[in-house]
Amino acid sequence: MSFFALMNIGFDAKRAYHNNTGLGFFSRVLIRLLADQYPEHTYYLFNPRPGKSFQPHLANIREVLPKAALHRLLSAAWRSRWVTGDLTRMGIDLYHGLSHEIPAGLPQTGIPSVVTIHDLFPEIYPEQYKPIDVKIYRAKLRYACRHATKIMAISEETKGHIIRTYGTPAEKIEVVYQSCAPAFTVLENAAKKEAVREKYGLPGSFFLHVGTIIERKNLLNICKALNSIRNDIPLPLVVVGNDGGLKGKVTAYLKEVQLEDRVYFLSEQLALAGRKPFVDAEDLPALYQLATAMIYPSYFEGFGMPIIEAMAGGVPVITSTTSCLPEIAGNAAWLADPDSPEEMASGFRKIYTDATFAADMRRKGLENAQRFRPEVYAADTMKLYQSIL
Template sequence: MKILFDHQAFTGVRYGGVSRYFYDLMITLRQKDIQTQLSILFSNNAYLLESGAFRVQSFSYFLGFMPTNMLFSQVNRLWSIAKLKQDDYDVFHPTFFHPYFLNHAKKPYVLTYHDAIKDKFGARFGHIDNASKELKQQLLDRAARVIAVSENTKKDLVELFRIKPEKITVVHHATAFQGLQVPDAFQVQVPDAYLLYVGARNDYKNFIPFLKALAPTFQKYPHVQLICGGGGPFSPEETQAIQQVGLTDRVSQRNIDDFVLYRFYQKALAFVYPSLYEGFGIPILEAFAAGCPVVLSRASCFPEVAQDAALYFDPESEEDIRQQLETIIGDDSLRRSLIQKGRERGRDFSLEKMASQTLQVYQQVV
């Protein structure tokens, strides 16, 4: 069987949950002797560039970030159209919601729906993608099958779109961190005690309200710091918020790759995920795999994913966030218990399982 994936999630995105999902899926399918093709010529995606599994050329942002991304996206789109017209595949799996392929794909396509953040919250987070609800409805209508990354996301799909539940298959995410072998000699410099935040910090990620809740806790525990892994440098708004709550010397942003991030999880007092809404939450599985206690919003799919292997708080209550953070910082036995529960829960998710379930979806549509 030949599966064709496209460029959309990879062109200008260096890191990110969606590109990581598709990269891990393609690699794991190859290990099962499934031919996976990726229709892309130019990419700055770290997973593609560092692995060497796919032939891509990096590019510089000579026109500025967005204009350059748009230019190379157009080039990659033309290449994807050419690959579709060659018709040398059995199933097409687009990696995002641009409809360029609708007039060119002659074989069935499968669509993965990651989260309902824009479609559920509308204008509040409306800039997350450029795909309207009407466009997504068109893509969902014409897809042979739809993959939802959690039961919560499937529920959102059925509520928000005209789609029958039986057309949707739930396939949970997984993480390569389960089998990641970090050399003992590879170490990172970290504070003696710190909480870890990972990834983007915009809007629904709830980062600035989290900072405000964190400030009194850090006054109570002056030895604890916060590391923000990835997500780019702090914006002026974030820097101002950090200053306003008096945490300038206690909060830092660090660039990450897999080895660095693994060590960050491994040495943290806890990983904290204050997001208001997510489709799945891959960092939860990363923390489980690295042996890091997890503290989560009691929201969206998080209880489905982590079950009893996490401590939960109301993401819109400063008092509840603060209370749970103080609990995790001050209770060694709770941290040890959550680490053990996290390792056990993490075994329910694997790349092999994700790839096998996805392959079953492909086989249904051929």
């Protein structure tokens, strides 16, 4: 196939249609960017069952659902194995497994493939998962890394994990940095931000944390940092993210130190008000931009998208010294040991009290976000596709 040939590109679209967290977000952003910036190609989204999370409404995007009765009944098997027959029948030129897996038997079809590996957490931190999930994840990851034509790693950190864990040749792996949705690069006007503040009942000023409430996102230590500055800085913390099993421990700590009124669990507050317990996607950029700083001190991440979402909107960021987070943050964030609430508190104090320093962080953040521009992301992905055809 020549470099400029038109392509039929297939995607594993399960998470695009059914996942409202990181993997689904990644899938939707990439598909939309490619379809918009490279409209000459046709993008086939192989979706095991109807879903409402993704409605792109673009002429060159086509949803493909299982047609045979058995395939509809056993849609998981269709997605993981039987879909190969549909790929061949429909003349798919390249298949992209968007999250850690490709269908069994795909290499036998002769269709080249790319698999995106976001992280190897089930391999590296198996204690964080149920044993059966570890077994399934490991099998899918190993198969995909062995049999995909190319691996798209979302950070150098992840690439290194793949090489060390599976012995995969470095030349088989391309690092392609993700991008936030283009909406996050728009600096919202004061009217929009005030409308979002009122809609969600947000405080006048606040620190922000975005992420599921789980151990590795480190919300407990954020709250300890907040406790240490309670007499110096009056700002509360707004938490955007659903409970993943840690919230009880966090709320017990807040009650113990009498800090409940300084941490605002947005999903909980919306649910108590009888509203949908999540932030509408179109409101997220303004919500970020209302924050004095966004704190994201995870223990480990595959990429750390909230860092870029915040920086693209000119918001200072506090993040970790660990995992891929310094790689993504560049020189534009306050880096803190994730085990040190004191270092996080120092970041809060510096950003809140030193206007010149905070302004410099905003400037550096906007510059750093340029590395992850949507057009760069789409171009790097298309270049990877073309390299295997």
